[in-house]
Amino acid sequence: xxxxxxxxxxxxxxxxxxxxxxxxxxxxxxxxxxxxxxxxxxxxxxxxxxxxxxxxxxxxxxxxxxxxxxxxxxxxxxxxxxxxxxxxxxxxxxxxxxxxxxxxxxxxxxxxxxxxxxxxxxxxxxxxxxxxxxxxxxxxxxxxxxxxxxxxxxxxxxxxxxxxxxxxxxxxxxxxxxxxxxxxxxxxxxxxxxxxxxxxxxxxxxxxxxxxxxxxxxxxxxxxxxxxxxxxxxxxxxxxxxxxxxxxxxxxxxxxxxxxxxxxx
Numbered sequence: 001x002x003x004x005x006x007x008x009x010x011x012x013x014x015x016x017x018x019x020x021x022x023x024x025x026x027x028x029x030x031x032x033x034x035x036x037x038x039x040x041x042x043x044x045x046x047x048x049x050x051x052x053x054x055x056x057x058x059x060x061x062x063x064x065x066x067x068x069x070x071x072x073x074x075x076x077x078x079x080x081x082x083x084x085x086x087x088x089x090x091x092x093x094x095x096x097x098x099x100x101x102x103x104x105x106x107x108x109x110x111x112x113x114x115x116x117x118x119x120x121x122x123x124x125x126x127x128x129x130x131x132x133x134x135x136x137x138x139x140x141x142x143x144x145x146x147x148x149x150x151x152x153x154x155x156x157x158x159x160x161x162x163x164x165x166x167x168x169x170x171x172x173x174x175x176x177x178x179x180x181x182x183x184x185x186x187x188x189x190x191x192x193x194x195x196x197x198x199x200x201x202x203x204x205x206x207x208x209x210x211x212x213x214x215x216x217x218x219x220x221x222x223x224x225x226x227x228x229x230x231x232x233x234x235x236x237x238x239x240x241x242x243x244x245x246x247x248x249x250x251x252x253x254x255x256x257x258x259x260x261x262x263x264x265x
Contacts, residue, residue: 012037014050017068018057027069031098031150041150042161098151105147106257109140109250116243128233134240135218141250142215145208148257155179159195160209185262194256200249201241208253214241 020036021028034041048066051057056071116133149157155178162173179188186194196207205214221239225232241249 012039012043012047014047014054017044017047017051018054018070021057021068021070025070027067030066030068031101033068034150040146041157042164045157045161046165095152098147101147102144102151102257105140105144106254109144109254112137112140113247113250117247126234126237128231130243131233131236131240134243134246135222137243137246137250138215138218138241141246141253142212144250144257145211145253148253153184153260155191156195156209160212163207163209164213184260186256186259190259194252194259198252200252201245204241205249208249208256211249211253214249 016037017033020033024036028036030041030044034044037044045066048059051059051068057068058071059066059068116137119133149160155173155175158173158178159175175188175192179191181187184191194207195209198208199206200208200211201214205211218236218240221236222231225235
């Protein structure tokens with residue numbers, strides 16, 4: 001039931017990122033920092049303006065992510081930085097790492113989907129076991145979508161961040177600048193449809209970029225329903241989507257991933 005969030009800190013500070021860079025002594029991508037601090041990539045990105053206040057921290061966009069380093073170990077001049085580490089190699093390594101995580105997250109989703117399909121009748125019922133199965137499946141969909149957001153698809157990442165942030169407005173994002181149609185098989189109109197408009201959960205949600213909000217709302221509801229160590233599943237029935245709705249959302253996400261990267265897994 002959302003194992004990947006268990007034990008995660010509720011928030012981090014820019015100082016935590018600074019201390020990590022100081023300790024590691026090497027350039028780290030957004031995803032690597034998130035993994036080291038056990039938070040999401042979006043949490044790290046939300047601290048970017050604060051990190052810029054540290055004069056001894058350098059940062060540079062690389063392959064749809066951002067690389068950070070401590071200037072005590074690497075000079076701040078771009079030419080020297082290019083000599084200090086191979087940005088092209090780092091970008092290729094990051095893309096390979098992100099693609100492997102995406103493939104792994106997809107496999108987990110499809111495995112849970114197929115296994116729960118065999119017990120779909122019980123998973124669709126309003127029982128404690130059924131709610132547990134639905135949360136497990138929703139967790140797998142959330143992890144798949146979260147991995148997509150950090151895979152280097154910058155336009156999707158920015159739209160998702162704008163959707164969950166009070167400081168950003170999706171309408172202000174110049175998608176033509178950040179979504180490179182020549183790098184993906186979906187045209188911009190199709191990309192926007194999946195990211196912002198496709199109907200999910202019986203019309204309760206529009207756009208894949210809102211999936212994480214559905215998942216976290218369900219988890220918060222579960223946490224609020226626990227009293228004295230007991231889970232009151234009846235209290236969360238309205239907040240945990242129906243089994244078939246979760247599968248539909250996951251399959252739309254999978255169709256989007258396959259279409260963007262032009263692969264038939």
